[in-house]
Amino acid sequence: MSRIEEELRATFERHEDQTPATGPVRDKINIAWVRAKRRRLLLRTTGAAAAVVIAGAALPIVFQQWQQSAQQPTNVTVLSSIGPSEPAVAGPLDVLVIGSENRLTAASGDPHADTVAMIHISADRSRAYVVGLPRAEGSLRNSVARGGPEMTTGIVSAFTGVDFTATATVDYRAFRAITDAVNGIEVCRSKQCEQLDADTVTPVLRTDPERVLQALATRVITDGTVTDPGRIAELVRAGGNGVTMDGDTRTLLGAAATLADAKIVAVSAPKDPEDLYAAIRSDGLAEWVLANPGHVLR
Amino acid sequence: MPVTYEEFADSRLSALLRYATMLTGDPHSAEDLVQETMVKVQLNWKRVQRSDSPDGYVRRMLTNQFIELRRGSWWRRVLLRAEPDPSVPVPSDHADRSAERDRVWSMLSGLPRRQRAALVLRYYEDLPDQEIADVLGCAVGTVRSSISRALATLRTELVEAR
Numbered sequence: 250m251s252r253i254e255e256e257l258r259a260t261f262e263r264h265e266d267q268t269p270a271t272g273p274v275r276d277k278i279n280i281a282w283v284r285a286k287r288r289r290l291l292l293r294t295t296g297a298a299a300a301v302v303i304a305g306a307a308l309p310i311v312f313q314q315w316q317q318s319a320q321q322p323t324n325v326t327v328l329s330s331i332g333p334s335e336p337a338v339a340g341p342l343d344v345l346v347i348g349s350e351n352r353l354t355a356a357s358g359d360p361h362a363d364t365v366a367m368i369h370i371s372a373d374r375s376r377a378y379v380v381g382l383p384r385a386e387g388s389l390r391n392s393v394a395r396g397g398p399e400m401t402t403g404i405v406s407a408f409t410g411v412d413f414t415a416t417a418t419v420d421y422r423a424f425r426a427i428t429d430a431v432n433g434i435e436v437c438r439s440k441q442c443e444q445l446d447a448d449t450v451t452p453v454l455r456t457d458p459e460r461v462l463q464a465l466a467t468r469v470i471t472d473g474t475v476t477d478p479g480r481i482a483e484l485v486r487a488g489g490n491g492v493t494m495d496g497d498t499r500t501l502l503g504a505a506a507t508l509a510d511a512k513i514v515a516v517s518a519p520k521d522p523e524d525l526y527a528a529i530r531s532d533g534l535a536e537w538v539l540a541n542p543g544h545v546l547r
Numbered sequence: 548m549p550v551t552y553e554e555f556a557d558s559r560l561s562a563l564l565r566y567a568t569m570l571t572g573d574p575h576s577a578e579d580l581v582q583e584t585m586v587k588v589q590l591n592w593k594r595v596q597r598s599d600s601p602d603g604y605v606r607r608m609l610t611n612q613f614i615e616l617r618r619g620s621w622w623r624r625v626l627l628r629a630e631p632d633p634s635v636p637v638p639s640d641h642a643d644r645s646a647e648r649d650r651v652w653s654m655l656s657g658l659p660r661r662q663r664a665a666l667v668l669r670y671y672e673d674l675p676d677q678e679i680a681d682v683l684g685c686a687v688g689t690v691r692s693s694i695s696r697a698l699a700t701l702r703t704e705l706v707e708a709r
Contacts, residue, residue: 253651253702254670260651261569261671268568269578271561277578278556278585285586 341532342370345402345416346462365405366459367413369529377466378534379515380525381459382409409526425450427465434464460546463515514538515546552592555601556585563609569667570613572656584609607682610668614660614683654704662697665690 346366369378382405398418406412428434429447436445436453438460445453445461454461516538518525525544528537538545560581567577588595588605598604655663661683668679680687 251698253698253705256651257666257670257698257701260649260655261667264568264572264652265565267574267577268561268565269574271564274564274578274581275556275560278582278589281582281586282589285590 341372342414343411343529344368344370345405345413347398347401347416347418365401366462367405367409367411367529369532369534371534372532375512376535377513378529378538379459379462379466379513380529381515381517409529411526411529424454431465431468434461434468436460436464459515459517463513463546466513517544517546519544549596550601552589555588555595555605559602559605560585563605566606566667566672567609567613569671570610570664572652580609580613584612587612603678603681607684610664610682611684614664650705650708651701654701657704658697658700662693662700665694666697669694
């Protein structure tokens, strides 16, 4: 054995007495273990809140008369009533996201883009696809005015064949507040990226909703917000009453905790979207995206 | 009878702490590293239990944790807490040799973590190269080359220090 090897052995042996005592470490492990279990529960709830924020990055739809609807939207505070022990849900999830104008803007009769987005979360939870719907769906305009999110969901389900787990409706004020709370987002269109803040996000929301949604969701996931209870609480507070979840939110929230590693892919619908809808229904969007790279927004 | 987590911790914790001390070079980091690993061990106890050798499995977990720790939380804790090692009293007639050994100890912290782990596994844990390769998840040849690289680095630095 060489001299250096002998010295190494001696060095290691000599420093054995620096080894910490077992007893206190054992206690610390037990304390940390209890905390880890608690944190696991907490992660589930914060993941749920993250889902609201992600889903809540909303899209515009003509919404002028919605504010007169008698229906009382469920407030985002339902979160506090959702237990942390929701079972993890298998299978793909679909969420319909509806962006609504706030009352002030809506009352002015300003015409808006007629778009709704779907979020498809793959069964393996590796991807969340944001799919912008074609704007030409005239029936949607009427549906929202007449029946609110429920009717909108019904109509989108009818022409896409997709059963939605839940619907998220977010008004623009909430959207701006969330954008502000994440310190702005970067939205890229044909390789040109721009930094958007609370004041500049609304016009882009109207023209390129799925890009904004993707940017926000990516931001929330990549900057670690998804796993930071404090940050999530801030965002949910920022969204406040402007975020509404309808449908099987328990299922959605139960699955949301697994989303922390998901990649957000934004997809625009082609002129003939039947294949796309079929891919969503069969959880085959990964293949569809490979076959239709031109419809993936970058 | 499958071993329970409690039994495992009773019999193996002190050996793991010694190993972690050699890896990290200081008792606080060793504590944090072992704690973090053991919490994971507990979370995944069924899987650990089912493995051929729970002992080896946990050593692998701990080693990986040490090597990949940029993302782990204990690294941050270590940075915040970094304190000088408490000096160990040295018998005067061996002062020169001891000083040299301490120099080796502090040089170890300059090595890439994989190399340091390989050194500890061979010269402290006395594992054969094949088992070191299993722990590090690489080929035996890679183990040998990283050990000889680490030894060369130490040798050079020792010469320069003299």
